[in-house]
Amino acid sequence: MYMSMEILCLNSMDLQERVETELENNETLERQEEAAADGGDDAAATQTESPATEDADAPGEVAEDPLGSLEERMERADRYYDDDAPHGRSASSYRGERDEKLEAMSNTAERSISLQDYLEDQVHMLSDEEVLETMRLVQARGDDSAGMGEASVAGATEVDSNRTEESPAEGHSQQLDFSDEQVKVVRELCSSVIFNIDERGYLMYSLDEIRVSLEPAPEMILLEVALEIVQDLDPTGVGGRGLEECLILQLEKDRQDYPLEERIIREYLSELSHNRLPKIAKGLGVGIEDIKDAKELIASLNPLPGKLFGGEPPHYIKPDAIAEEVEGGYEVRVESSYTPRLRISPQYRELYRQSRKDPELKKYLKKKLDNAEWLVLAIRQRQATLQKIAQEIVNIQSGFLDHGISHLKVLKMVDVAEILGVHVSTISRGISGKHIQTSRGIYPMKFFFTGGATKSSGDVEARGSVIQRIKDFIEEEDKESPLSDVAIVEKLKEVEINISRRTVTKYREAEAIPSSRERREY
DNA sequence: TTGAACAGCAACACGCACGA
DNA sequence: TCGTGCGTGTTGCTGTTCAA
Structure with a gap:
């Protein structure tokens, strides 16, 4: 699980890199598109022997494995990827429609002149x-x-x-x-x-x-x-x-x-x-x-x-998940198009079956095939975990997506962990370094986890929402007599938000809002 | 393999004192 | 009156270890 946690931690760009490395180092893994071009035929690969049973001394004596033989698991892993294509809509048309959007998000700008x-x-x-x-x-x-x-x-x-x-x-x-x-x-x-x-x-x-x-x-x-x-x-x-x-x-x-x-x-x-x-x-x-x-x-x-001019090249973000508006709500799709679709090579499977007389080769192939299988399943698991987390985030923060920052809710990782029945560390690792594309732009998943101020009613208002209120107060203030931080504290109290002047000052500074003296218009 | 427990760390929030 | 700096306590996140 440490290894699948490692995959879970990767964002889509790092995962892409990881997969490319694995493709270079593990010849039993291959891209599905390459396989299609080679005329690879999974069906032709018959199951004659499984690594899970190879150590059994007596022929035909099958070791009990609740997951089935390695080959069965490999077949399952392949099917997982086959299932990835949206049903009722060809993968190509689906991809074609979103290509434009993805291209717009991921295209690289022409290098600017220094x-x-x-x-x-x-x-x-x-x-x-x-x-x-x-x-x-x-x-x-x-x-x-x-x-x-x-x-x-x-x-x-x-x-x-x-x-x-x-x-x-x-x-x-x-x-x-x-x-x-x-x-x-x-x-x-x-x-x-x-x-x-x-x-x-x-x-x-x-x-x-x-x-x-x-x-x-x-x-x-x-x-x-x-x-x-x-x-x-x-x-x-x-x-x-x-x-x-x-x-x-x-x-x-x-x-x-x-x-x-x-x-x-x-x-x-x-x-x-x-x-x-x-x-x-x-x-x-x-x-x-x-x-x-x-x-x-x-x-x-x-x-x-x-x-x-020039400076650091712009950092382009590839979202790991995309929240799309559907009737009355939002649906999250985990973006997997950056990662090559993988499968286990039928040729190497066949080679493995025929390696009975060569224990060294068989041992080598088993290790490679095990690794390949693990990677395919770990990626699948990553997609599932990410989908669940992102969907929960979007469900809770739908107010933000509909109405903006003032509707951002207080959300803790532990809350989502409880809802999904996983440990908080799984959430922390799951959102680490990942971004979600929404109708309001691309946001780090961490953005949606925010603390806040407790209102006198007992409700909690998100930090972002409090900051928005402060901005609103300042927007409406008398420019010739701007609101001091103390005055802002008082106005926040009127809406049952009790935070100290020091906190207002910190929020104001974080947003690069000048002090009342500096805002004053003469 | 999984998650609980723990420690370390950073960020946040606050009070207080001081100076402009 | 207000901004700023400092010290302190609290909270949440993260990494590590270990037991089930």
Whole structure:
């Protein structure tokens, strides 16, 4: 049973892998479709001897086996799979109908281009003239800074100071000759800069650090040109050295002046994130309305431009069970189409029968056939157990399927275990890592097992339902005077849900709902 | 082979104190 | 007034062992 428990624990994708491994390692197992193509004929395989009786000394003396001979059991195992096809409907048509849905669920997305590749492509597309243009711009900025002297440098525009902060001296002393060689070097340095951009789209290291990491170390002004080029690429904001520069770059790209927004980003970003608008207004000496407008514009910027690209490939889930609506209820079908349909090879059965004179071969074949039989039956048992558990879950949580999260009921594994008459560990292993497809989407089976809060009436409300109530309260609150967590506790008490303020706070945080201060609209 | 019993662990819920 | 951190008790899940 340990072994069948092992099969029960596997989700459909792991089971598929396990079956493939078994097919590779056990020649007595074969796919049914392969067998059909080979013209395999089970009926031709006559029962002449069974491994269950092989050890009996006297011929014809059959050891008692309540399950019957191994071959009988093998035949049964094969029939189990034959029975798997829905009755009254050909397996092929049935499969054909759901193929589309399954394909939609399991198809793999085209590999998305990485941010680095996207940026590199844009650099390759740049003409030499565009590179030279940026070189002239950076050179002019350096000349201006040098001309203004130290006092003037301090008064230079914030953006310029931001862009040259890495190299206050080099910009003045270094000169560009605008040669083809320098253009080529700048292009190479663009690749170095791009290489040091993280998945957020931010430059991970200072230009100084990047410079010393290169062999030979390039002139700083060329590295500045490279960064300038990269920061001008799409997506806007890429190559910023932190959130502040990232946002400023996006404002600049708009080719309009946003002095208030820039000051807020530079001086009050932390206050802005905590919605402390009055403090910002007071600090900048402007009206709250202006701050609100500025906040709206800043909120429209993308703080993580790199997140639009690549990253981890999406994780596709193959549901292990599918809940389908039937007249007035839900019916669960365990999804078995990902796992090859198995059977025990008639050729090896025949070989086993003929191996009487070769004890070594016979012993070997018996072991393989036993394993094959066990696997076929264990998979069958897994399907049955999974079907029962999933059906019970769907029966209990049908309110959720009909009406949504607010109707999710409190459900413990022990409840389902009691109903099905199995041990709680069977439920735990049965749902582990498995998903069920419902009309509301694909959910981990664990999702349906949830604790909750006890109401004063003695009823229990599921955690998800309590969270939904909190969300509803917040949705309806006066935005100028949002509900504090204590106020939410009081409102929950009105509907007989008694949980502490701390619990409300935890729920709110889990749902990434801002605090009342942060929600307040001025 | 099955499931009961147990221990270990993690998550949850709570109270309290403290600081903004 | 509210958010946050910490310590503690409770609950449920999981892994392991062992007896029937």
